Amino acid sequence: MTVSWIPQSTEDGSFTFFSEEFGEAFHSHYGARDEAFQKFATATDLAEKAQQGRLRLLDVCYGLGYNTAAALEVIGATNPTCVVEVMGLELDETVPRAAIAPPLIDSWSNSVQDVLRAIALTHHAVTPTLNATLLIGDARQTMQTVIQSSFQADAIFFDPFSPRRCPQLWTVEFFQLVTRCLLPTGKLATYSRSASVRAAMQEAGLHIGTIPLGETHLPHEWSQGTVGSFDARSLQPLSLMEQEHLNTRAAIPYRDPHLSDSADVIHQRHQQEQQASHRESTSSWRRRWGIC
Numbered sequence: 001m002t003v004s005w006i007p008q009s010t011e012d013g014s015f016t017f018f019s020e021e022f023g024e025a026f027h028s029h030y031g032a033r034d035e036a037f038q039k040f041a042t043a044t045d046l047a048e049k050a051q052q053g054r055l056r057l058l059d060v061c062y063g064l065g066y067n068t069a070a071a072l073e074v075i076g077a078t079n080p081t082c083v084v085e086v087m088g089l090e091l092d093e094t095v096p097r098a099a100i101a102p103p104l105i106d107s108w109s110n111s112v113q114d115v116l117r118a119i120a121l122t123h124h125a126v127t128p129t130l131n132a133t134l135l136i137g138d139a140r141q142t143m144q145t146v147i148q149s150s151f152q153a154d155a156i157f158f159d160p161f162s163p164r165r166c167p168q169l170w171t172v173e174f175f176q177l178v179t180r181c182l183l184p185t186g187k188l189a190t191y192s193r194s195a196s197v198r199a200a201m202q203e204a205g206l207h208i209g210t211i212p213l214g215e216t217h218l219p220h221e222w223s224q225g226t227v228g229s230f231d232a233r234s235l236q237p238l239s240l241m242e243q244e245h246l247n248t249r250a251a252i253p254y255r256d257p258h259l260s261d262s263a264d265v266i267h268q269r270h271q272q273e274q275q276a277s278h279r280e281s282t283s284s285w286r287r288r289w290g291i292c
């Protein structure tokens with residue numbers, strides 16, 4: 001199947017794509033570029049961490065490369081001599097290639113545009129301060145390569161399509177794999193605030209914190225996402241409402257025991273576990289907290 005990627009504008013003026021296969025846009029309609037800065041680069045403290053002089057980033061679901069691009073902009077602005085290693089994982093190599101065409105690439109600085117082009121065209125980018133590699137394939141397999149290379153990340157950008165569309169990458173087992181590459185001081189950030197995702201992160205051994213809401217949000221929203229770390233101290237604690245969400249049926253995580261099941265099989269297993277559960281229903285939790 002030949003896919004042509006058609007840019008769609010988002011509210012901050014940057015562009016995204018829509019995946020017919022997954023039935024979902026690659027970014028929030030509020031702003032693709034803003035999302036990359038707020039939910040990934042800022043949430044993983046890259047400006048502060050750049051002072052270390054060396055940073056390793058794992059970009060799970062590289063897509064258009066916005067999370068890597070935003071990270072490089074932040075690091076370059078705070079410590080241009082910081083040496084950065086990037087490991088990106090992506091299923092479909094046509095996505096990064098389509099994203100280096102104008103107008104998509106125009107919002108990044110010239111040096112970051114050069115990096116995005118090299119990654120998209122050759123799956124590598126090397127400069128005096130950067131070594132980036134893009135691994136193409138199902139992240140459940142390419143993560144094995146990352147583990148074998150002993151890569152240990154200061155920051156992990158965790159950005160698959162939603163659990164409904166792509167449950168394979170939100171399972172306890174996949175988080176267990178990914179967190180093997182997270183430094184004790186590192187942070188994993190994701191846009192998801194779902195209880196099932198948070199529970200999977202906890203079962204994989206992470207402490208979790210929230211990404212607080214920004215200025216613009218809908219009334220039913222309570223968080224911009226989740227940050228996980230082995231070190232609880234630098235995390236923004238969950239509100240009581242978010243903590244109670246983790247006691248409901250919504251907090252039953254997805255499972256994929258052999259890291260090889262289809263989305264349908266993972267959904268069926270999840271539904272069966274939810275139906276057998278005696279936890280509070282999510283609708284009752286919503287009523288108690290006035291969430292419509």
Ligand SMILES: C[S@@+](CC[C@H](N)C(=O)[O-])C[C@H]1O[C@@H](n2cnc3c(N)ncnc32)[C@H](O)[C@@H]1O
Binds near residue numbers: 064090
């Ligand atoms: C929400 S988009 C990521 C957006 C991206 N981080 C960016 O800044 O543009 C999800 C991405 O996951 C990729 N993907 C889907 N299934 C995957 C899998 N099993 N392994 C690796 N990547 C996958 C899709 O091709 C898509 O590019």
